Amino acid sequence: MAKIELDLAHAYLPDPKKDSDYALLPLKMAFEDGGAYALLGPSGCGKTTMLNIMSGLLSPSQGSVRFDGHDVTNQTPQQRNIAQVFQFPVVYDTMTVAENLAFPLRNRKVPRDQITKRVGQIAEMLEMSDQLNQRAANLSADAKQKISLGRGLVRSDVSAVLFDEPLTVIDPHLKWQLRRKLKQIHHELKLTLIYVTHDQVEALTFADQVVVMTRGRVVQIGSAADLFERPRHTFVGHFIGSPGMNFLPATVVGSGIQVAGVSLAKPDGQVLPEGAIKLGVRPEYLVPVLAESAGALPMTVSQVQDVGTHVMLSATFGGLTIKARLPSDSAPMKVGDPVWLQVVGAHTCFYKDDEIVA
Amino acid sequence: MQLVLEGISKKVGAQKWLHSMDIAPQRSAVTVLLGATQAGKTSLMRIMAGLDEPTAGKVMVDGKNVVGLPVRERNVAMVYQQFINYPSLRVRDNIASPLKLRRESGIDERVQALAEKLHIDMFLDRYPSELSGGQQQRVALARALVKGAPLMLLDEPLVNLDYKLREELRDELTALFANGDSTVIYATTEPGEALLLGGHTAVMDEGELLQYGPTAEVFHKPKSLRVARAFSDPPMNLVAASATENGLRLEGGQTIMIDLPEVLGGNFTVGIRANMLRESTLDGDATLAGTVDLAEISGSDTFVHAHTVAGELVAQLTGVHYFDLGSTVNLHFHPSQVYVFDSKGLLVKAPARRGER
Numbered sequence: 001m002a003k004i005e006l007d008l009a010h011a012y013l014p015d016p017k018k019d020s021d022y023a024l025l026p027l028k029m030a031f032e033d034g035g036a037y038a039l040l041g042p043s044g045c046g047k048t049t050m051l052n053i054m055s056g057l058l059s060p061s062q063g064s065v066r067f068d069g070h071d072v073t074n075q076t077p078q079q080r081n082i083a084q085v086f087q088f089p090v091v092y093d094t095m096t097v098a099e100n101l102a103f104p105l106r107n108r109k110v111p112r113d114q115i116t117k118r119v120g121q122i123a124e125m126l127e128m129s130d131q132l133n134q135r136a137a138n139l140s141a142d143a144k145q146k147i148s149l150g151r152g153l154v155r156s157d158v159s160a161v162l163f164d165e166p167l168t169v170i171d172p173h174l175k176w177q178l179r180r181k182l183k184q185i186h187h188e189l190k191l192t193l194i195y196v197t198h199d200q201v202e203a204l205t206f207a208d209q210v211v212v213m214t215r216g217r218v219v220q221i222g223s224a225a226d227l228f229e230r231p232r233h234t235f236v237g238h239f240i241g242s243p244g245m246n247f248l249p250a251t252v253v254g255s256g257i258q259v260a261g262v263s264l265a266k267p268d269g270q271v272l273p274e275g276a277i278k279l280g281v282r283p284e285y286l287v288p289v290l291a292e293s294a295g296a297l298p299m300t301v302s303q304v305q306d307v308g309t310h311v312m313l314s315a316t317f318g319g320l321t322i323k324a325r326l327p328s329d330s331a332p333m334k335v336g337d338p339v340w341l342q343v344v345g346a347h348t349c350f351y352k353d354d355e356i357v358a
Numbered sequence: 359m360q361l362v363l364e365g366i367s368k369k370v371g372a373q374k375w376l377h378s379m380d381i382a383p384q385r386s387a388v389t390v391l392l393g394a395t396q397a398g399k400t401s402l403m404r405i406m407a408g409l410d411e412p413t414a415g416k417v418m419v420d421g422k423n424v425v426g427l428p429v430r431e432r433n434v435a436m437v438y439q440q441f442i443n444y445p446s447l448r449v450r451d452n453i454a455s456p457l458k459l460r461r462e463s464g465i466d467e468r469v470q471a472l473a474e475k476l477h478i479d480m481f482l483d484r485y486p487s488e489l490s491g492g493q494q495q496r497v498a499l500a501r502a503l504v505k506g507a508p509l510m511l512l513d514e515p516l517v518n519l520d521y522k523l524r525e526e527l528r529d530e531l532t533a534l535f536a537n538g539d540s541t542v543i544y545a546t547t548e549p550g551e552a553l554l555l556g557g558h559t560a561v562m563d564e565g566e567l568l569q570y571g572p573t574a575e576v577f578h579k580p581k582s583l584r585v586a587r588a589f590s591d592p593p594m595n596l597v598a599a600s601a602t603e604n605g606l607r608l609e610g611g612q613t614i615m616i617d618l619p620e621v622l623g624g625n626f627t628v629g630i631r632a633n634m635l636r637e638s639t640l641d642g643d644a645t646l647a648g649t650v651d652l653a654e655i656s657g658s659d660t661f662v663h664a665h666t667v668a669g670e671l672v673a674q675l676t677g678v679h680y681f682d683l684g685s686t687v688n689l690h691f692h693p694s695q696v697y698v699f700d701s702k703g704l705l706v707k708a709p710a711r712r713g714e715r
Binding site for chain 1 (some may be wrong): 490521522549550553554556573574598632633651652654655656657658674676677
């Protein structure tokens with residue numbers, strides 16, 4: 001197992017000039033030994049490029065990859081000692097489940113008794129012990145993908161295990177059970193696991209640290225709570241959460257914050273740059289407050305959606321629309337009703353040029 | 359346009375694809391067909407469109423039976439899961455094609471107006487292959503919407519898009535439907551999508567129409583366990599229970615005080631929606647102690663999977679919460695917030711809702 005350090009950039013074009021020419025903009029970051037990481041972002045954000053650079057399938061066009069301080073930039077996946085699990089199961093149909101799981105160990109000439117022990121351990125974790133002697137051919141797609149996962153995890157001497165959207169083929173009802181397995185296994189085996197996905201549930205559930213990417217750039221590395229409470233970039237606020245964070249253009253003037261022509265008091269002790277900023281507030285943290293409450297705007301209800309488990313309220317003021325997620329037992333409201341919503345409060349984040357400033 | 363299906367059924371070989379059903383979708387509004395794959399949503403839509411004939415029953419459009427009338431003579435627009443565009447036509451001409459076929463007037467203005475609404479007006483002179491998946495699906499939607507057909511059928515139109523795009527497009531579609539005159543039928547497998555679309559919902563399962571009504575009403579008052587199962591995400595927590603003197607005794611021993619409408623006796627199933635389970639406790643709560651199997655974090659919510667004496671449960675907590683695997687958790691709920699189903703699976707009691715009493 002290894003600590004992985006990246007100090008690199010990658011462009012698929014020969015002579016990159018502007019930012020959009022890069023698949024990965026220059027970045028410097030480290031994946032700690034034994035950590036569970038997810039690379040999360042929409043398609044085209046560079047997450048698969050980063051994974052392929054770590055595995056050695058792709059050489060970065062500039063910079064280096066280090067494993068425990070050693071430069072491995074020009075090494076193959078095999079030399080780097082990387083295990084990989086892909087979207088679709090890669091399984092030898094003619095072999096039994098046990099033989100499939102043992103395959104990576106046999107290749108490395110691991111002694112037979114150690115193989116049996118390790119295969120037994122992995123099968124137990126994946127709840128496949130009773131299927132060890134079955135042929136892989138007749139198994140369901142998710143059982144096959146479990147074997148692929150097991151094969152990725154079976155070697156204890158790997159530098160890291162890389163997963164590329166491994167739950168794509170899994171039936172939605174079974175997904176949470178496999179997520180749970182992966183989390184348990186990380187707990188028990190303490191391998192360095194890196195997981196690529198565009199699914200926020202998968203990333204936030206699996207990883208201790210989520211690397212959020214957009215347009216070739218890493219915009220935040222943090223825990224699920226960090227990404228929810230304190231998105232460092234407006235993209236993170238927008239991408240995490242459904243619906244995402246509300247953003248309101250505002251201007252800081254002295255001790256006040258101007259929002260849509262209304263001056264709200266700056267919270268005590270809050271240091272904000274003068275000029276144009278954006279307020280970010282999550283729909284989950286907006287509740288109707290008493291008229292004239294500090295930090296609140298007098299808004300008008302424009303849409304009320306009973307979404308079953310809660311009520312989604314849209315409200316407008318001075319050309320702004322914001323969404324508030326209210327408990328399902330909130331007082332009923334209808335379109336046109338006045339409502340005061342506290343946009344400057346304990347959970348409000350402040351952004352300048354899309355980067356958090358407070 | 360008023361569409362009424364009377365006694366519709368569909369058999370293919372020996373298999374019943376659709377059991378006999380009647381449904382009259384709300385005119386000029388959205389009706390959601392909600393059900394898992396194979397529930398019969400697409401079969402029903404194809405009959406509504408005139409692509410297939412029912413084995414029995416009538417399809418009435420404004421009082422006239424249109425079974426047998428070819429699709430081209432019906433004024434219907436359809437959108438599928440896969441984005442279908444003409445690759446050799448620019449976006450502008452893709453959207454305009456149904457209007458050109460019908461030699462309609464004011465084509466340019468109508469294309470422009472709709473493209474603006476769907477935020478693709480800047481791509482009108484590009485080819486579909488130069489657009490992202492989300493933009494291509496917008497073009498396909500625009501082509502279906504531009505006709506202003508009185509009947510629009512959308513078969514899981516957002517399923518192949520990533521969830522942020524789905525959110526945006528769903529909002530835009532909801533606004534377009536609300537401002538239009540078309541009768542819209544929208545098929546989805548996702549309960550959350552049905553709730554966001556609002557309107558009316560028809561819950562389908564294995565070729566049967568289980569319940570039809572205003573979306574929120576069907577969600578809050580499912581007629582049966584089958585409807586409750588189909589219309590819950592995460593699944594409704596279901597616990598076997600038996601009647602006691604003044605309430606119900608849940609599997610595992612916990613008793614809850616609850617007024618049942620009549621003394622029915624026997625066995626029941628108690629349903630507790632995931633968002634009704636809390637970590638914090640309020641007066642009069644019942645409590646189920648459990649062990650955490652996994653806490654799934656979606657961003658807006660944390661879904662705690664736990665096993666308890668009453669069985670496996672899922673609790674939906676707002677925001678981000680951490681639980682170690684195997685840690686203990688107490689889940690609380692108020693007895694007034696449960697559903698009760700009888701031994702036949704029919705609803706006996708639904709939670710009282712604010713503003714209803």
